[in-house]
Amino acid sequence: MNEFSSSSGNTELLQNIVDNSPAIAFIWKLTEGLPVVYVSKNINQLGYTAEEFLAGELKFENIIHHDDARRVQNEVSENLARKLQNYNQKYRIIDKQGLTRSVRDWTFIQYDTDKNPEFAQGILLDITDENRHLEKIQQLSSFLMANPSPVIRITRDADIQFANQAGQDLLNRIPWGSGQTASHWRQLLHLASTTAIKTSKEIHLDERVYLFQIRPELNFEYVDLFGVDISDLQSANHRLSQVSNELPGALFEFTIHADGSQSIGFMNQGCESIWEISLEEIGTNPAILWEMIHSDDLPAMQESVLDSADKMKQWTHEYRIQTKSGATKWLSGKGTPTKRFDGSTSWTTILLDITEAKLSRESVSQAMRKTIYVLSAALEARDPYTAGHEEKVTEIAKLIAEEMGLGPGRITGLELAAMVHDVGKIKIPAEILSKPGKLTDIEYEIIKTHSAVGADFLKDIDFEWPIADIVRQHHERMDGSGYPDGLKGNEILLESRILAVADVVEAMSNNRPYRPGLGIDVAYQKIQKGADTRYDPEVAKTLMHLIDNKTLQFDQT
Amino acid sequence: MKKVILKLYVAGMTKTAINALENLREICDEKIKDKNYSNEVIDIRKHPQLAEDEKIIATPTLIKSLPKPIRRIIGDLSEREQLLIGLDLIEL
Numbered sequence: 001m002n003e004f005s006s007s008s009g010n011t012e013l014l015q016n017i018v019d020n021s022p023a024i025a026f027i028w029k030l031t032e033g034l035p036v037v038y039v040s041k042n043i044n045q046l047g048y049t050a051e052e053f054l055a056g057e058l059k060f061e062n063i064i065h066h067d068d069a070r071r072v073q074n075e076v077s078e079n080l081a082r083k084l085q086n087y088n089q090k091y092r093i094i095d096k097q098g099l100t101r102s103v104r105d106w107t108f109i110q111y112d113t114d115k116n117p118e119f120a121q122g123i124l125l126d127i128t129d130e131n132r133h134l135e136k137i138q139q140l141s142s143f144l145m146a147n148p149s150p151v152i153r154i155t156r157d158a159d160i161q162f163a164n165q166a167g168q169d170l171l172n173r174i175p176w177g178s179g180q181t182a183s184h185w186r187q188l189l190h191l192a193s194t195t196a197i198k199t200s201k202e203i204h205l206d207e208r209v210y211l212f213q214i215r216p217e218l219n220f221e222y223v224d225l226f227g228v229d230i231s232d233l234q235s236a237n238h239r240l241s242q243v244s245n246e247l248p249g250a251l252f253e254f255t256i257h258a259d260g261s262q263s264i265g266f267m268n269q270g271c272e273s274i275w276e277i278s279l280e281e282i283g284t285n286p287a288i289l290w291e292m293i294h295s296d297d298l299p300a301m302q303e304s305v306l307d308s309a310d311k312m313k314q315w316t317h318e319y320r321i322q323t324k325s326g327a328t329k330w331l332s333g334k335g336t337p338t339k340r341f342d343g344s345t346s347w348t349t350i351l352l353d354i355t356e357a358k359l360s361r362e363s364v365s366q367a368m369r370k371t372i373y374v375l376s377a378a379l380e381a382r383d384p385y386t387a388g389h390e391e392k393v394t395e396i397a398k399l400i401a402e403e404m405g406l407g408p409g410r411i412t413g414l415e416l417a418a419m420v421h422d423v424g425k426i427k428i429p430a431e432i433l434s435k436p437g438k439l440t441d442i443e444y445e446i447i448k449t450h451s452a453v454g455a456d457f458l459k460d461i462d463f464e465w466p467i468a469d470i471v472r473q474h475h476e477r478m479d480g481s482g483y484p485d486g487l488k489g490n491e492i493l494l495e496s497r498i499l500a501v502a503d504v505v506e507a508m509s510n511n512r513p514y515r516p517g518l519g520i521d522v523a524y525q526k527i528q529k530g531a532d533t534r535y536d537p538e539v540a541k542t543l544m545h546l547i548d549n550k551t552l553q554f555d556q557t
Numbered sequence: 558m559k560k561v562i563l564k565l566y567v568a569g570m571t572k573t574a575i576n577a578l579e580n581l582r583e584i585c586d587e588k589i590k591d592k593n594y595s596n597e598v599i600d601i602r603k604h605p606q607l608a609e610d611e612k613i614i615a616t617p618t619l620i621k622s623l624p625k626p627i628r629r630i631i632g633d634l635s636e637r638e639q640l641l642i643g644l645d646l647i648e649l
Contacts, residue, residue, distance in 0.1 A: 189615075
């Protein structure tokens with residue numbers, strides 16, 4: 001024995017070290033009931049005191065978890081029978097608070113001179129936390145293993161470090177796939193072992209397609225491959241694009257991003273035939289779609305798109321484009337906007353080429369228009385005093401409508417209605433129409449039928465505008481004092497309200513059989529006075545403005 | 558119990574290959590009764606024809622050729638449970 005170990009001061013020192021360490025030291029006497037003959041003070045980490053054990057109040061076997069007690073006992077007996085010098089065990093014990101803790105116990109057996117086991121020295125370490133971590137790791141690992149999608153980790157030597165069950169299955173099928181499969185795999189492996197950035201690659205195996213995300217780990221020691229079976233997705237996509245390609249128009253997704261830039265997502269084949277440029281070109285330069293819009297239609301188009309984005313309402317619009325070949329096409333579009341989290345707005349849009357329909361509609365309108373000219377000419381011939389009235393009313397109504405910002409389509413409708421607004425007068429006896437002097441009440445009542453009669457003539461003709469209604473309402477007044485129906489305010493079509501003002505102004509400023517022309521000033525005053533009671537104030541204001549700035553002038557006769 | 562015959566295909570003695578071999582030995586010593594097994598390590602770079610015959614597309618690949626059925630496990634064999642199941646040493 002040397003000085004160090006014989007010194008009683010050092011024994012104390014060693015005891016101190018043990019008491020301050022996380023390892024609890026025990027010495028049991030290997031007799032009935034395993035009495036504890038020594039236990040370090042740090043047993044208090046389990047809530048017990050050394051005294052409880054040393055006094056025999058508490059037996060060690062009583063703090064072993066019930067489910068482990070028998071196993072621990074059996075292992076000890078077995079180890080003793082095998083005359084082992086040392087061994088270690090893992091079991092659970094119950095601490096003073098009643099909580100379960102896992103411990104590892106390193107035991108050293110001391111034999112007496114007759115080689116019978118005398119004492120057991122045990123070092124117990126609380127491994128509860130360690131065990132919890134291990135359990136967690138096992139859980140996560142079984143999670144990963146059971147993932148139905150293949151997960152494979154490869155090293156930079158292109159060795160497989162790990163493959164989950166689905167990965168193993170896939171790898172084991174590859175050698176029996178077609179030659180293409182094996183070559184895909186070799187390419188994937190090569191890519192994975194060389195790439196420094198995230199990328200992806202497909203593997204075709206039998207009828208299935210797997211898309212592998214390749215993710216190199218930061219320090220490039222290994223690369224993770226995450227596979228997804230995209231076969232169903234692909235075939236669904238394929239079917240979808242097949243269906244969409246058979247659609248008669250252009251189907252595409254148009255996006256305006258938060259920064260104002262634009263992009264085209266999905267496009268069907270129809271886009272090519274509508275715009276007559278390749279999908280690739282459209283995809284790389286979506287601005288070209290705007291450049292192709294007919295210059296007259298561009299502002300309205302821009303407005304309609306912004307309006308749809310603003311109010312998140314469906315976009316519907318008709319406009320013209322000019323293709324590279326120089327052809328002008330009429331397109332009719334519908335798109336549903338969706339706002340995305342990144343602040344962008346996308347429209348799933350369908351465009352149809354309606355050029356032919358538009359042209360035939362136009363030729364019908366042309367024929368109609370001619371008919372109307374003939375009608376109004378016939379009317380004039382019958383009532384020479386008012387010759388030129390329709391044309392002048394038409395001109396005034398058009399000026400007002402333009403000033404008020406009505407669309408070109410509505411203005412055309414208004415013009416046609418204005419041309420024939422007095423067509424009902426055909427039915428009124430010529431004597432009354434051209435009677436000099438004031439009309440009797442009955443004659444006036446007869447005259448008043450002309451707007452309803454005119455509407456009757458026109459109602460069966462298929463116009464794209466409500467011509468018959470415009471004509472019927474052109475003598476209605478805002479306050480309900482007009483005829484034939486006594487409509488009020490907004491019940492009267494805007495076109496009729498415009499026509500009413502134009503009609504009055506024209507009639508007053510020109511000669512009539514029963515009076516000379518009253519002049520523009522009188523007409524102006526009458527409209528001014530009647531604004532809001534008889535005439536639409538907006539229309540009246542517009543007219544006065546047109547006269548004020550001399551846009552509208554009359555020949556004084 | 559019949560003798561278990563295992564062949565480990567590697568592409569050079571890489572770190573993964575060494576790990577695989579160690580993991581394999583450990584589990585065989587522990588789990589195969591009377592250590593009644595034989596291990597063979599085949600470097601496919603030295604024997605490309607063998608790799609071709611056994612259709613080795615990834616390394617390391619462990620093939621259990623006996624007892625039947627043949628089993629193939631790919632990777633460094635650190636997943637103990639996977640390995641035990643793969644070698645039919647425990648039931649699922």
